[in-house]
Amino acid sequence: MTKDLSSTLKEQLALNYHIKEKSKEDSYYSRLTTILSSDLNFHQQSSRYASHNFHSFPAKFPPQLPSKFILGLTEPGGIVLDPMVGSGTTAVEAFLNGRKGIGFDIDPLAIMISRVKTTPLKEDRLAKIFRRIVKNARKEVQENQHDLEKQLNTQWDTKTKQFIDYWFARETQIELLALVQQILKIEDESYRTFFQLAFSAIIITKSGGVSLALDLAHTRPHKAKVVFSPNGELLYGSKFLTSGSPRLKVLTKKLRPAIEEFEKRCIQNISGLVNNSSRFIPTEINFGNAQKLPLEENSIDLIVTSPPYASNAIDYMRAHKFSLVWFGFPIEELSEQRRKYIGGEATTNYVFESLPESTSQTIQRISEIDEKRGNVLKRYFTEMSRTLKEMYRVLKPDKAAIVVVGSSTMRGMDTATHQCLAEIGEQIGFVVPHIGIRKLDRNKRMLPSGLKTDLNSQIQKRMHEEYVIGFYKPHH
Ligand SMILES: C[S@@+](CC[C@H](N)C(=O)[O-])C[C@H]1O[C@@H](n2cnc3c(N)ncnc32)[C@H](O)[C@@H]1O
Known part of the structure; x- marks a missing residue:
C-alpha cells in the first residue's frame, strides 16, 4: 500500500527533528545556526566596493550577507553556487574570497552583469x-x-x-x-x-x-x-x-x-575593477534554469541565493529590455523569455506539483478570493519546490543552502513565503535549523512598488523584513 503524503511528511519531520537534535553539537550545523541567528542587517555597511556597483539591479542583497556565510561555512577553494545569480553578489564575494563561484540565471542581462563583475581585466x-x-x-x-x-x-x-x-x-x-x-x-x-x-x-x-x-x-x-x-x-x-x-x-x-x-x-x-590575484579562482556564470541545473550531484559546498518575489512584484525583463534591444535582442523574444521566470503569471495549461499541507492551505486561502492569483502562487511554490530539490541534489551532504526571501501579499493576504519554503524544503529532506530575519534598509534597497501601500499593519511590518532561511542537507 502506498503511504499518503501527510504520513510521509510526518515521518520526514520526525527524522528531521531527530537530526536537528543529534546535530546540535556538530560543528558545521552549529556554525550555520550561529550565523543564521547573528545580526544580518548590515545597515551601516557600504556595498559600494569592488565591482558591486557596476550596474543597478533591483532587490540585490548586501554583499556582507553572502560574504558572512562564505567565510563562515567554506574553506578557500570551496565551490559556492548561486542558481539565480541576478547581479552576481554571491559570485563576486566568492571570487574576492578565493572560492570558486558558479552562477546561473535565465536573464541575459543578469548573466552579463555577473560575468563582467567577476572577470579581472587589464x-x-x-x-x-x-x-x-x-x-x-x-x-x-x-x-x-x-x-x-x-x-x-x-x-x-x-x-x-x-x-x-x-x-x-x-x-x-x-x-x-x-x-x-x-x-x-x-x-x-x-x-x-x-x-x-x-x-x-x-x-x-x-x-x-x-x-x-x-x-x-x-x-x-x-x-x-x-x-x-x-x-x-x-x-x-x-x-x-x-x-x-x-x-x-x-x-x-x-x-x-x-x-x-x-x-x-x-x-x-x-x-571598481577586480584586480587579478593568484588567490582568485575563475568564476563560471552561465545561462541556466535553477529548476534543472547542469551540475553533478553532491558537488557544491555552499549555496547562497535569493529567488524572485512570490507575487512577481519585480518584473526584471520590463527594465532589462531597454538596454538588451540595443544588442540585437528582438523585443518579442524578450517578452517571451519573461514568461519563464520563477514567479511568472502565466498558468494556463501549467502542470502543478503537489505541495505540503500549510503551503496548500495558504494557496487555498488566496484562491478562494481570486482563483487566478491562487494559481500564480501555486506556480511559484511548484517552481521553488523544483528549485529546492535541485539544490538538495547538487549540495554535498553536511552542507547548506541559504535562501533569502522577501514577503509579498496577494489580494491583501500574506503569501507566507518563508514559512512555505521552509516546509517544502523539509519535505524534500532538508533540515531548517533557523530562519534569520533582516530588517530592510528602506533607503538602500529598491522594493517592489505596492509594498508601501498595505493597510494591514502586521503585513506592513513584514514587508520591511526579509527572511534568511538555512537549509541543511544532512548525512542520510
Ligand atoms: C532577486 S534576484 C537575485 C538577486 C541577487 N541575489 C543579487 O544580489 O543580485 C532573482 C533572480 O532570479 C532569476 N530567475 C528567475 N527565474 C529563474 C530561473 N528559472 N532560473 C534561474 N534564474 C531565475 C531572475 O532573472 C533574477 O535575476
Whole structure:
C-alpha cells in the first residue's frame, strides 16, 4: 500500500527533528545556526566596493550577507553556487574570497552583469579601448549623422523599432547607435562585454537613465511628457504644461547626453575593477534554469541565493529590455523569455506539483478570493519546490543552502513565503535549523512598488523584513 503524503511528511519531520537534535553539537550545523541567528542587517555597511556597483539591479542583497556565510561555512577553494545569480553578489564575494563561484540565471542581462563583475581585466588596455570608443563615436555623430539615421530606420524589426522610437529621443538614439557600433567592434569578448555593461548602465537606472522613461526600477515605466535637451531646449511637449500641474512637473525630464554619460560610467567602472590575484579562482556564470541545473550531484559546498518575489512584484525583463534591444535582442523574444521566470503569471495549461499541507492551505486561502492569483502562487511554490530539490541534489551532504526571501501579499493576504519554503524544503529532506530575519534598509534597497501601500499593519511590518532561511542537507 502506498503511504499518503501527510504520513510521509510526518515521518520526514520526525527524522528531521531527530537530526536537528543529534546535530546540535556538530560543528558545521552549529556554525550555520550561529550565523543564521547573528545580526544580518548590515545597515551601516557600504556595498559600494569592488565591482558591486557596476550596474543597478533591483532587490540585490548586501554583499556582507553572502560574504558572512562564505567565510563562515567554506574553506578557500570551496565551490559556492548561486542558481539565480541576478547581479552576481554571491559570485563576486566568492571570487574576492578565493572560492570558486558558479552562477546561473535565465536573464541575459543578469548573466552579463555577473560575468563582467567577476572577470579581472587589464586597466591600461581598458583605458585605451575606452578612449577609442568615445573618440570614434563622437566623430561618427558629427560626420556621419545621416548614415546613422538611415541605419536607425532599417536596423530592427518593426516591433523593436516601435519600442525604441517610443522610449528614446532621436538625438539619444543616434548617440547610442554610434556607441554600440564601436563597442561591437571589440574582438575580445571579455573587454567587449565590459563596455556593453557600461552602456546598459546608462540606460537602466532608477530614473530611466538616458531613455525617456522616468522610472525603471520596478514599476511599469512612465514616459516623460515634457522633454528638454541637454542644453535646455524644449524637445517634446509644451513647457507651459510644467508650470500648471505639479504632476506634470514630475513628468518632465532633461535628457543627459548619452556619450558623456557613457564616459562617466566607464571611468567609474574601471575604478571598481577586480584586480587579478593568484588567490582568485575563475568564476563560471552561465545561462541556466535553477529548476534543472547542469551540475553533478553532491558537488557544491555552499549555496547562497535569493529567488524572485512570490507575487512577481519585480518584473526584471520590463527594465532589462531597454538596454538588451540595443544588442540585437528582438523585443518579442524578450517578452517571451519573461514568461519563464520563477514567479511568472502565466498558468494556463501549467502542470502543478503537489505541495505540503500549510503551503496548500495558504494557496487555498488566496484562491478562494481570486482563483487566478491562487494559481500564480501555486506556480511559484511548484517552481521553488523544483528549485529546492535541485539544490538538495547538487549540495554535498553536511552542507547548506541559504535562501533569502522577501514577503509579498496577494489580494491583501500574506503569501507566507518563508514559512512555505521552509516546509517544502523539509519535505524534500532538508533540515531548517533557523530562519534569520533582516530588517530592510528602506533607503538602500529598491522594493517592489505596492509594498508601501498595505493597510494591514502586521503585513506592513513584514514587508520591511526579509527572511534568511538555512537549509541543511544532512548525512542520510
Ligand atoms: C532577486 S534576484 C537575485 C538577486 C541577487 N541575489 C543579487 O544580489 O543580485 C532573482 C533572480 O532570479 C532569476 N530567475 C528567475 N527565474 C529563474 C530561473 N528559472 N532560473 C534561474 N534564474 C531565475 C531572475 O532573472 C533574477 O535575476
